[in-house]
Amino acid sequence: xxxxxxxxxxxxxxxxxxxxxxxxxxxxxxxxxxxxxxxxxxxxxxxxxxxxxxxxxxxxxxxxxxxxxxxxxxxxxxxxxxxxxxxxxxxxxxxxxxxxxxxxxxxxxxxxxxxxxxxxxxxxxxxxxxxxxxxxxxxxxxxxxxxxxxxxxxxxxxxxxxxxxxxxxxxxxxxxxxxxxxxxxxxxxxxxxxxxxxxxxxxxxxxxxxxxxxxxxxxxxxxxxxxxxxxxxxxxxxxxxxxxxxxxxx
Amino acid sequence: xxxxxxxxxxxxxxxxxxxxxxxxxxxxxxxxxxxxxxxxxxxxxxxxxxxxxxxxxxxxxxxxxxxxxxxxxxxxxxxxxxxxxxxxxxxxxxxxxxxxxxxxxxxxxxxxxxxxxxxxxxxxxxxxxxxxxxxxxxxxxxxxxxxxxxxxxxxxxxxxxxxxxxxxxxxxxxxxxxxxxxxxxxxxxxxxxxxxxxxxxxxxxxxxxxxxxxxxxxxxxxxxxxxxxxxxxxxxxxxxxxxxxxxxxxxxxxxxxxxxxxxxxxxxxxxxxxxxxxxxxxxxxxxxxxxxxxxxxxxxxxxxx
Amino acid sequence: xxxxxxxxxxxxxxxxxxxxxxxxxxxxxxxxxxxxxxxxxxxxxxxxxxxxxxxxxxxxxxxxxxxxxxxxxxxxxxxxxxxxxxxxxxxxxxxxxxxxxxxxxxxxxxxxxxxxxxxxxxxxxxxxxxxxxxxxxxxxxxxxxxxxxxxxxxxxxxxxxxxxxxxxxxxxxxxxxxxxxxxxxxxxxxxxxxxxxxxxxxxxxxxxxxxxxxxxxxxxxxxxxxxxxxxxxxxxxxxxxxxxxxxxxxxxxxxxxxxxxxxxxxxxxxxxxxxxxxxxxxxxxxxxxxxxxxxxxxxxxxxxxxxxxxxxxxxxxxxxxxxxxx
Numbered sequence: 013x014x015x016x017x018x019x020x021x022x023x024x025x026x027x028x029x030x031x032x033x034x035x036x037x038x039x040x041x042x043x044x045x046x047x048x049x050x051x052x053x054x055x056x057x058x059x060x061x062x063x064x065x066x067x068x069x070x071x072x073x074x075x076x077x078x079x080x081x082x083x084x085x086x087x088x089x090x091x092x093x094x095x096x097x098x099x100x101x102x103x104x105x106x107x108x109x110x111x112x113x114x115x116x117x118x119x120x121x122x123x124x125x126x127x128x129x130x131x132x133x134x135x136x137x138x139x140x141x142x143x144x145x146x147x148x149x150x151x152x153x154x155x156x157x158x159x160x161x162x163x164x165x166x167x168x169x170x171x172x173x174x175x176x177x178x179x180x181x182x183x184x185x186x187x188x189x190x191x192x193x194x195x196x197x198x199x200x201x202x203x204x205x206x207x208x209x210x211x212x213x214x215x216x217x218x219x220x221x222x223x224x225x226x227x228x229x230x231x232x233x234x235x236x237x238x239x240x241x242x243x244x245x246x247x248x249x250x251x252x253x254x255x256x257x258x259x260x261x262x
Numbered sequence: 263x264x265x266x267x268x269x270x271x272x273x274x275x276x277x278x279x280x281x282x283x284x285x286x287x288x289x290x291x292x293x294x295x296x297x298x299x300x301x302x303x304x305x306x307x308x309x310x311x312x313x314x315x316x317x318x319x320x321x322x323x324x325x326x327x328x329x330x331x332x333x334x335x336x337x338x339x340x341x342x343x344x345x346x347x348x349x350x351x352x353x354x355x356x357x358x359x360x361x362x363x364x365x366x367x368x369x370x371x372x373x374x375x376x377x378x379x380x381x382x383x384x385x386x387x388x389x390x391x392x393x394x395x396x397x398x399x400x401x402x403x404x405x406x407x408x409x410x411x412x413x414x415x416x417x418x419x420x421x422x423x424x425x426x427x428x429x430x431x432x433x434x435x436x437x438x439x440x441x442x443x444x445x446x447x448x449x450x451x452x453x454x455x456x457x458x459x460x461x462x463x464x465x466x467x468x469x470x471x472x473x474x475x476x477x478x479x480x481x482x483x484x485x486x487x488x489x490x491x492x493x494x495x496x497x498x499x500x501x502x503x504x505x506x507x508x509x510x511x512x513x514x515x516x517x518x519x520x521x522x523x524x525x526x527x528x529x530x531x532x533x534x535x536x537x538x539x540x541x542x543x544x545x546x547x548x549x550x551x552x553x554x555x556x557x558x559x560x561x562x563x564x565x566x567x
Numbered sequence: 568x569x570x571x572x573x574x575x576x577x578x579x580x581x582x583x584x585x586x587x588x589x590x591x592x593x594x595x596x597x598x599x600x601x602x603x604x605x606x607x608x609x610x611x612x613x614x615x616x617x618x619x620x621x622x623x624x625x626x627x628x629x630x631x632x633x634x635x636x637x638x639x640x641x642x643x644x645x646x647x648x649x650x651x652x653x654x655x656x657x658x659x660x661x662x663x664x665x666x667x668x669x670x671x672x673x674x675x676x677x678x679x680x681x682x683x684x685x686x687x688x689x690x691x692x693x694x695x696x697x698x699x700x701x702x703x704x705x706x707x708x709x710x711x712x713x714x715x716x717x718x719x720x721x722x723x724x725x726x727x728x729x730x731x732x733x734x735x736x737x738x739x740x741x742x743x744x745x746x747x748x749x750x751x752x753x754x755x756x757x758x759x760x761x762x763x764x765x766x767x768x769x770x771x772x773x774x775x776x777x778x779x780x781x782x783x784x785x786x787x788x789x790x791x792x793x794x795x796x797x798x799x800x801x802x803x804x805x806x807x808x809x810x811x812x813x814x815x816x817x818x819x820x821x822x823x824x825x826x827x828x829x830x831x832x833x834x835x836x837x838x839x840x841x842x843x844x845x846x847x848x849x850x851x852x853x854x855x856x857x858x859x860x861x862x863x864x865x866x867x868x869x870x871x872x873x874x875x876x877x878x879x880x881x882x883x884x885x886x887x888x889x890x891x892x893x
Binding site for chain 2: 617623625685686688689691692693695696697699700701703704707708710711712713714820824827828831835861862863864866867868870871873874875878
Binding site: 064066085086087088090091096098102103104105106107111112114115116118119120122123124125126127128129130131132134173176177 | 754757758760761762763764765766767768769772773775776777778779780781782783787790
């Protein structure tokens, strides 16, 4: 089996008496979409935070691209190629669409400590940014101010910014959030093709998208992974049904 | 250095500390409840001092003067809250800084216009002047001792007010969750005015009490305001307990630094250089203390992480 | 009206005022114009942190004062023919403006590095209070350090020199300050469009995103703070040379507040906002000051009106709220 791009081993994180992450282990292998699902309050956000580097785990290890990155800050992990999208769009609203994507490409292409030459005259940088915008279908809106975009377009831009980083792996926190049926379908199609480029760890509430896309699914409940497997296996799992649907069945 | 001198300086430090607490408590409450950074708090301190000096000059009564300082500062606080400050709660910090900076200009120049540029003097009344003999034969000014006790008493009262009364519950609810408090049916506008006036009254009282030791003049408030900011950074924004601990730390550090640092440097340097270096360093001691807190506890000693 | 046109009018107007005053032999007006250029420069420095970076520094007097004292200390040693330091290496005072400027820039940049590194550990209201406090610390230090005048300040009897110019001639000194202002404005205009400006303005809006794309908001803001402090320090050195006098007042919290007022009156994050603001401030000081001894009351009232009702400042009112820095 090929070595995973991203792996999490025995991760633990408590907030006071609450164990938000309780011994979580999971892998993201090359070429796969690995979906992380679980009811609200299962600890998905805390887990994502620890993988991205915003939250420091109490115990355990995060490995990315063959290195132990547990002690590295967010920025360093991003520079190693961990591309992230946020649950609530984190975009510079005063900037244009193009500027947001250029920002995404900046770290890999010369960094931000350049003080003289206008950033929008940097051909290579622009090319990379425009290519990313083209792929998510925002080519016609490059000059628009981000605040003017619709919610759906902002979700697309969110993905484009992560693409511009040319990541080795994606960490996507509910990319479908707030999209209509049509938008979800489009984005599902796009992510389907993206996995060949870089694997995706996908946190998502849209179960149609999850079951359509995921090669493997992990189910997080009360900070523990109670099952990992293919869509079929997860559908068939009794534990998952009990944990996930417990309240409704009872 | 003698023990007597040390005790005297510790008392001086406490006296500065409790006065800073009166300033910082109001600032931190106003920040905690309304999210407002108020640069004009020093002006309210000045208003209290001028009101006290004017009333004392007219009536000769120190107690009436103190009452006047409370009333004038609370009234000035309520007026600016109604006229200006309440428009700032929803604004960003920059607008708050600018508007309250503008208020400083108006207050300072307005006071200069009314009272002139010369300092006023507020006399300590006879029954509070002169030294008092403490344990171990320490002679200490009675008035300063009274300030310390009054300050500690007010601090205790404030903790009771916040911990035990209806208003206190509302204040704490306001700090925790601003929407919740409206949902509870509390008149939030009135609560804000009340908290602001309360903070103003404390500042005004501090101005009057200190005004009897130092001179009462335009511009007296802002150095104290900045010290109170240092107190809040050390204690943690929004925490009255932090304000008390921070105020005592700052008061003691400043007073003891000024008294003893030159002497300490004298042990390793020639006297003239030691005095220079020691007093320069003493003037910076509390800021160095603040820098240390920032390094290890950027949210302050009692701040929410 | 486009902001670019307003900028041209502002700078052109300042230059024209000085030249007209020169033609009419009104040296006092030239001095006022010089003061505008220097205070605008201080504001342009602050505007990097405030406008681009969104960091509300209420302690820029620290850098203004350090720049001023860099001039005062170097020039006073040159004036008294005493070296600053003899061992381990000999450092002498100087009357040369370029050297003084470099020292002022370096010293205030260093101070900004230390103050910024500490202050940027906090955000929001804490940052305001901490920068204000550090400024006050230097104020008290300047008062308590007797070697350079302490509370009384330090007078320099002859204006420092610049190769090939007679700096005592008001119009030549104005020209020097004006050229420096324009050069710094050019730099800041480029800065705003360069990768650094993009990342810094993004860090103001969405720090989490900036981190997630592999950049460090802290480093961006610290570099911005240092650049900003250095420019304000340069302005401090020029201001000291204009007055031929430095005193702890340059470090006072009022100075910090006034530099911020220039930026706000003109319009935050507008390239030439500080020029408009400083010009307005000097005009008000001149007119209202003649009208009433207590002109600060009117200044305060005006500032209140601008903050409460006319957000965006002077340039914002003319150019509209859109497209700052365009």
